Amino acid sequence: MRVLVLTLFLAACGAQPTPQMFGAQRFDATRDGRAYTVFLKGNMAEVIRLGYATRGEHQGIRATMIELVPELTGCKMVASTWQGDSGEMRGRVRCPKGSS
Secondary structure, eight states, X not given: OHHHHHHHHHHHHOOXXXXXXXXXXXXXXXXXXXXXXXXXXXXXXXXXXXXXXXXXXXXXXXXXXXXXXXXXXXXXXXXXXXEEOSSEEEEEEEOOTTOO
C-alpha cells in the first residue's frame, strides 16, 4: 500500500523547475511518445525529460531536448553554456527583443 501511495504522489508531481527557475514561463511538448517540459526565465532555460529511458535512448533524447528549446521558446541556445544529461539540461539563451 505504501508503494502505491508513493507512486501516485510522484506521478502527480510532474516536471518542476530548479529553484532559480521558479516563476519561469513553462512549455510542454511530446516527441516520439516522450514528454518534455521547457522552462524559460530571462536569458536562462531548462529542459526536463519526463519518464523512463532505456540504455540506448539517451543520445537521441538529448538531441531532441536541444531541438525543443529554440522551437518552443523562440530563443537561440548559447551552446557553450549548456550542461546536463538526457534527464535535465540547462543553460543560457539569447531571445529576440520583446520575447521571454
